[in-house]
Amino acid sequence: GAGVSQTPSNKVxxxxxxxxxxxxxxxxxxxxxxxxxxxxxxxxxxxxxxGTGAADDSGLPNDRFFAVxxxxxxxxxxxxxxxxxxxAVYLCASSLRGxxxxxxxxGEGSRLTVL
Amino acid sequence: EDQVTQSPEALRLQEGESSSLNCSYTVSGLRGLFWYRxxxxxxxxFLFTLYSAGEEKEKERLKATLTKKESFLHITAPKPEDSATxxxxxxxxxxxxxxxxxxxxxxxxxxx
Numbered sequence: 172g173a174g175v176s177q178t179p180s181n182k183v184x185x186x187x188x189x190x191x192x193x194x195x196x197x198x199x200x201x202x203x204x205x206x207x208x209x210x211x212x213x214x215x216x217x218x219x220x221x222g223t224g225a226a227d228d229s230g231l232p233n234d235r236f237f238a239v240x241x242x243x244x245x246x247x248x249x250x251x252x253x254x255x256x257x258x259a260v261y262l263c264a265s266s267l268r269g270x271x272x273x274x275x276x277x278g279e280g281s282r283l284t285v286l
Numbered sequence: 287e288d289q290v291t292q293s294p295e296a297l298r299l300q301e302g303e304s305s306s307l308n309c310s311y312t313v314s315g316l317r318g319l320f321w322y323r324x325x326x327x328x329x330x331x332f333l334f335t336l337y338s339a340g341e342e343k344e345k346e347r348l349k350a351t352l353t354k355k356e357s358f359l360h361i362t363a364p365k366p367e368d369s370a371t372x373x374x375x376x377x378x379x380x381x382x383x384x385x386x387x388x389x390x391x392x393x394x395x396x397x398x
Contacts, residue, residue, distance in 0.1 A: 195288065206314070212390050213389050213390050214330065216385050221384075273335055274320070275332065276332070
């Protein structure tokens with residue numbers, strides 16, 4: 172079956188530009204997460220959706236970052252006025268439910284490079 | 287603050303040379319501890335869940351164990367295809383029980 176799909180796989184942009192990263196979770200998974208992974212580090216939590224609503228966005232670094240999941244399936248992570256420090260791999264994951272499970276299914280990530 | 291520390295950062299083994307990876311954690315109430323494998327350019331892949339001290343899980347050449355302060359991932363007679371980064375993560379009880387706190391990982395290289 173299809174896994175978590177993320178597009179684009181690579182994105183190179185210039186400082187100050189706007190970027191959108193897309194995540195298509197496994198069908199039927201109600202929980203969706205965004206994590207960010209810098210080189211040599213483990214993934215860091217950004218935001219968690221249960222259905223259409225963002226249940227916890229406490230990991231978003233600042234108000235330049237925003238994520239939506241309007242129909243409870245596909246999610247888009249939006250980054251405004253990108254900065255060089257935003258360069259990282261952005262990982263999306265999904266699970267059947269959110270609470271009480273640590274078995275997440277990750278996509279291959281979107282590698283963002285800000286020049 | 288919940289925290290996960292993994293050691294060593296990197297480990298080189300000869301094929302067939304058994305070893306262990308360490309994951310030390312502090313969390314205000316452990317709901318679960320998780321091991322993931324990550325290949326270069328890929329997302330993490332789930333391996334094991336451990337819930338309580340004394341619990342063990344096995345899968346092929348891998349065995350994960352848990353105490354109240356740390357977890358070990360034992361690799362018996364590794365093969366080159368076991369080369370990857372192994373990530374440990376914890377999940378606490380309470381309002382943020384969906385959130386995983388990851389360590390920085392151990393990069394394992396198994397030479398033929």
